[in-house]
Amino acid sequence: MYLIVLVMDDPDKCVDVLPAWEKAGAPGATVLESTGMQRVLNRGARDDLPLMPSLEDIFRKTETRHRTVFSVVPDADTVDRIARVTQEVLGPFEDEHTGFMFSVRVDRAFGMRPG
Numbered sequence: 001m002y003l004i005v006l007v008m009d010d011p012d013k014c015v016d017v018l019p020a021w022e023k024a025g026a027p028g029a030t031v032l033e034s035t036g037m038q039r040v041l042n043r044g045a046r047d048d049l050p051l052m053p054s055l056e057d058i059f060r061k062t063e064t065r066h067r068t069v070f071s072v073v074p075d076a077d078t079v080d081r082i083a084r085v086t087q088e089v090l091g092p093f094e095d096e097h098t099g100f101m102f103s104v105r106v107d108r109a110f111g112m113r114p115g
Contacts, residue, residue, distance in 0.1 A: 001106040002079050004071050006086060007034065008099040011067045016089045021071065024081040027112070029071040036066060066099070072109050079103045 004026070008014060014031060021029055073079060083101060090098045 001109055002073050002076065002103045003106050004073060004079055004082055004101065004103045006069045006099060006101040007036075008067045008069065008090065009097040010090070010099075011065055013090055014067045014069065017069060017086060020085040020089050021069070021082055024085045025078040026071040026073055026082060029069050032068045032070075034066045034068040072106055072112060 006017070008017065011033075018029060018031070071082075073082065086101060087093060087098075092098065093100055
């Protein structure tokens, strides 16, 4: 078994990634809203305010969110299929603002249901 973790830069593409993962063999997935370290550290440096900001401008939340998707899949072939379809949806991981993905071997998993 393998754990696959995907951090997507564009949360709107999550609705396209999930069916692709399912078709590639993911038995299910969990989706979390997430934010990268640099975005949190740089949050204080806002450059989106107009010259004469209103209170609404000042208090508007502008933090960008990501989506982190993870799933446990049965084998390395499924990992390869999921990596391929993920890049078909998001574009190559080498491109900026697509995200990143990794897999880790899992020696035991509890509470998983077949299918």
